[in-house]
Amino acid sequence: MSTLVEDNPAKNRFEILVDGALGGFTAYLPRGEVLVFTHTEVGSEFRNLGVGAALIRATLDQVRERGGRVVPRCPFMASFIDRHPEYAELVTTQP
Template sequence: MSYLVEENAAKHRFEILVDDALAGFTAYLPRGEVLVFTHTEVDDRYQGQGVGAALIKGTLDQVRARGGRVVPRCPFMAAFIERHPDYADLVVDAP
């Protein structure tokens, strides 16, 4: 399986494509350089295959690369960051 995580700014979300098919997304509310993540969804066909983790990792890597910060209101993203503390520096309180 090949993964591609890309931002869909028009829909305020990062999407993950698996073999060119939309497999999931994580939605955000933009607050300047801070993105407040509210919901993550992975298509049932891709559950339990690491797609959600790949989506969050790809999203956080892109946010970090552009100097942004996140507020993980989404429980899935919050749990991922808790399990991967090297991303904790991206977390800020809601603006």
């Protein structure tokens, strides 16, 4: 299974492509260097395959590379960050 995560600023979301098909996305509201993540969705055919975790990990890695911060209002992203404290420094409460 080949995956690629890309920012789609026109839709305010990061998308994961799985073997070329849209597997899911995590939506955000841009607030300067801070992205407020509001919702994550993974297609039913891609659930329980690690696609959601791969999406969030790659999204957070890209935010880190840009020097940005996140407000994880999405419960899935917040839970991922709780389980992976290496991303905790990206979290801010200031949107």
